[in-house]
Amino acid sequence: MWSADGRPVFEVNEVRVTYLGRFPALAGVSLRVASGEQVALLGPNGCGKSTLLKVLAGLLFPDSGTVHAFGHPLTPASLARPAFFREFRRRVGLLFQNSDAQLFNPTVFEEIAFGPAQLGFPPQEVERRVRDMLRLLEIEGLADRAPFQLSEGQKRRVALAAVLAVNPDVLLLDEPTTGLDPRTNDRLVEILWGLRRLGKTLLVATHDLELARLVADRAVIIGEDHRVWFDGPTPEALANRDLLYRANLVGRSWMAHPVL
Amino acid sequence: MGDPAVASPSASDPVLTLPPWLGRPSAPLGPGTSEARRVRLDFVARTLVGALEVVRRALYAEEIARRDGLLQRASPEVKVLCFLALILAASLSRGLAPLALLYGGCVLLAALGRLDLRSFLGRTGLVVLFFTGLIVLPGMTSLVHPGEPLVVLVRFGPDARLGPLALPSELSLTRQGLTGGLMVMLRAATSVSLVTLLTVTTGWFELLRGLRALGLPAAVGMLFTLTYRYIFVLLTVVQDMYAAWQARVLGGRAGDAGRRLGAAAAYALFLRSEALAREIHQAMLARGFQGRVAFVQRRRSSVWASGALAALTLLMLGGVYVVR
Numbered sequence: 001m002w003s004a005d006g007r008p009v010f011e012v013n014e015v016r017v018t019y020l021g022r023f024p025a026l027a028g029v030s031l032r033v034a035s036g037e038q039v040a041l042l043g044p045n046g047c048g049k050s051t052l053l054k055v056l057a058g059l060l061f062p063d064s065g066t067v068h069a070f071g072h073p074l075t076p077a078s079l080a081r082p083a084f085f086r087e088f089r090r091r092v093g094l095l096f097q098n099s100d101a102q103l104f105n106p107t108v109f110e111e112i113a114f115g116p117a118q119l120g121f122p123p124q125e126v127e128r129r130v131r132d133m134l135r136l137l138e139i140e141g142l143a144d145r146a147p148f149q150l151s152e153g154q155k156r157r158v159a160l161a162a163v164l165a166v167n168p169d170v171l172l173l174d175e176p177t178t179g180l181d182p183r184t185n186d187r188l189v190e191i192l193w194g195l196r197r198l199g200k201t202l203l204v205a206t207h208d209l210e211l212a213r214l215v216a217d218r219a220v221i222i223g224e225d226h227r228v229w230f231d232g233p234t235p236e237a238l239a240n241r242d243l244l245y246r247a248n249l250v251g252r253s254w255m256a257h258p259v260l
Numbered sequence: 261m262g263d264p265a266v267a268s269p270s271a272s273d274p275v276l277t278l279p280p281w282l283g284r285p286s287a288p289l290g291p292g293t294s295e296a297r298r299v300r301l302d303f304v305a306r307t308l309v310g311a312l313e314v315v316r317r318a319l320y321a322e323e324i325a326r327r328d329g330l331l332q333r334a335s336p337e338v339k340v341l342c343f344l345a346l347i348l349a350a351s352l353s354r355g356l357a358p359l360a361l362l363y364g365g366c367v368l369l370a371a372l373g374r375l376d377l378r379s380f381l382g383r384t385g386l387v388v389l390f391f392t393g394l395i396v397l398p399g400m401t402s403l404v405h406p407g408e409p410l411v412v413l414v415r416f417g418p419d420a421r422l423g424p425l426a427l428p429s430e431l432s433l434t435r436q437g438l439t440g441g442l443m444v445m446l447r448a449a450t451s452v453s454l455v456t457l458l459t460v461t462t463g464w465f466e467l468l469r470g471l472r473a474l475g476l477p478a479a480v481g482m483l484f485t486l487t488y489r490y491i492f493v494l495l496t497v498v499q500d501m502y503a504a505w506q507a508r509v510l511g512g513r514a515g516d517a518g519r520r521l522g523a524a525a526a527y528a529l530f531l532r533s534e535a536l537a538r539e540i541h542q543a544m545l546a547r548g549f550q551g552r553v554a555f556v557q558r559r560r561s562s563v564w565a566s567g568a569l570a571a572l573t574l575l576m577l578g579g580v581y582v583v584r
Contacts, residue, residue, distance in 0.1 A: 059542040082550070089548040100493050101539035104486060106322075106464045118548030144326055148492040162547065 007071040008032045009170055009201050010056055015065035017051050025051040026062070027226040033203065035169075038196055040212035040234060041205040043222035044248035049205035050097055052222070053172045056203065057094040090119055093168035097175045099155035103147035108139065108158050111147060115166040133161035138187065153184040160191070170201040177208050189214050207249055213238055221247050324375060324460045331373035331461035334569040335561035336470030342573040343458040344474075349580050350450040356439065358580040359446040365576040366453040373461045384453040392448040393441070400437035402428060407436035464488055482553055490536070497532060501525050 010033040017026040026048040033039055041049045054060040055067055058074050067074040069088060079085050096102040105111040112133050116126045134140045137157040147155060156176065163171065173192075177185050192202060192215045204215060212219055212234055219237035221230035229247055230237050237243065244250045325332060331339065346362060353359050363385075370380045398404050401413065409432035420427040459467065468481040502525070 054542065057546055059545060085550065086548065089546065092546075094543075094546045096539065096543055098536075098539055101536060102543045104489055104540050104544065106485070106489060110465060115547040117554040118550070120554070144322075146322065146492070147489070148496065166547070 040216035093163035329374035333562040333565035340470035396441040405437035407434035
């Protein structure tokens with residue numbers, strides 16, 4: 001069922017999503033993501049990046065168009081099958097933009113343990129993974145703390161640890177660096193580089209061009225009209241100043257003094 | 261790919277002009293503004309202060325649950341059963357001696373749970389005794405519970421009347437009234453102490469495990485867990501909203517304005533809670549939740565601690581039976 005036969009990890013065809021029947025979020029988006037790719041989803045606020053990630057994570061379903069993950073259609077019916085649900089959830093991890101929505105356990109330890117526990121890992125394995133994640137994200141001292149006591153950077157680290165604990169093949173990250181201090185930012189980038197070396201597939205939704213430059217080989221720019229404006233190598237996207245300005249990814253001050 | 265015609269910026273684009281009143285400087289502070297005035301908290305502020313106190317106590321309780329004491333190391337299932345049995349014994353006891361024994365047992369358990377005894381006795385003992393005492397005080401007197409007088413409080417005289425009502429010749433504390441009142445006070449203090457011991461020495465998830473062993477539906481447990489977790493998030497939101505309102509209110513906080521704020525805050529909080537709830541559900545699904553939570557046992561319970569607690573409980577229940 002999950003054999004590596006060269007099929008793309010994600011295949012999205014003409015997907016349209018509308019909220020409340022009136023507010024478009026995606027207006028006919030198509031893309032393919034191969035295993036091991038690192039893709040930056042760039043676009044201004046409200047263009048549909050988060051919506052696309054949730055569609056890829058099987059949390060939202062399009063009004064029209066098709067989505068395939070690992071060669072299988074991603075629909076409510078397919079996710080209702082327990083075996084497919086478990087495997088899909090194990091393979092695809094989503095880091096939400098709102099950390100508070102993602103941290104719903106009483107302590108950090110229990111938060112990181114939640115995913116492996118739900119997927120049926122033995123208790124010793126759960127404990128081992130939690131310890132490893134606490135060490136990787138440098139949050140060992142937070143194990144017994146309640147999430148609401150943490151700073152935004154700490155919450156983001158805990159949320160990432162919680163997602164990585166199930167060892168997903170694909171990592172979907174929604175604005176991972178928003179509100180982070182430089183050191184936490186650096187740590188996150190180091191971890192993403194490490195995951196890249198391990199062959200993980202990364203999709204990072206961001207309007208942080210520097211992050212896109214650092215972690216993604218490929219950039220997909222979604223415009224304010226909720227369509228794909230560009231899909232190609234990241235250096236090519238970042239060199240096109242006119243495109244970046246029109247896509248509302250840079251402003252006048254950047255145009256006058258570009259830093260990338 | 262879409263490509264709307266949006267021009268790149270140019271040197272001839274107009275510079276943004278701000279409204280002139282933004283540049284108007286403020287008048288110097290007058291002498292009246294430096295007077296020290298006592299700030300009286302309004303209802304909303306008092307509620308928030310109270311809510312924050314709840315947060316503080318919850319954090320304190322979680323810290324106690326992590327200490328290495330007998331109660332903390334006992335298994336949650338054994339703890340719930342033992343404490344329920346003791347609470348039942350306290351509710352059904354008919355004498356001062358069994359209740360005093362149970363309360364003494366609570367103090368011993370508090371010490372074994374590494375609680376600060378002064379704080380424990382102050383909160384669960386003295387406070388409860390005081391307020392319960394106020395409630396039962398009339399019942400201790402000959403006015404409500406006639407009996408053998410122990411202490412005469414007031415002598416009215418043989419034919420005293422209060423309007424149409426005939427008064428007794430004296431108002432006294434009676435032995436029967438005092439015994440009954442003390443029993444109520446001791447029962448309340450014991451019950452509160454037992455519940456406090458159970459909740460502060462048991463982490464939230466562990467408590468749910470213990471309750472599930474008694475048949476609490478998993479869905480109900482999950483509901484309690486999420487409520488507990490997010491009450492603090494929502495309290496922070498309310499705090500921020502109130503602080504933002506305070507920072508922009510220039511006049512006094514009349515009752516009407518306060519009520520409008522309360523209504524607006526409740527509406528905004530409801531919308532945010534609803535949106536948050538949807539995202540939380542998505543986050544849970546994304547991490548494998550399928551309607552039934554698999555709990556993680558963080559602390560391994562100690563068999564000897566569970567056995568010791570069970571033995572102590574049986575000893576206390578046996579003592580209650582003997583001295584009843």
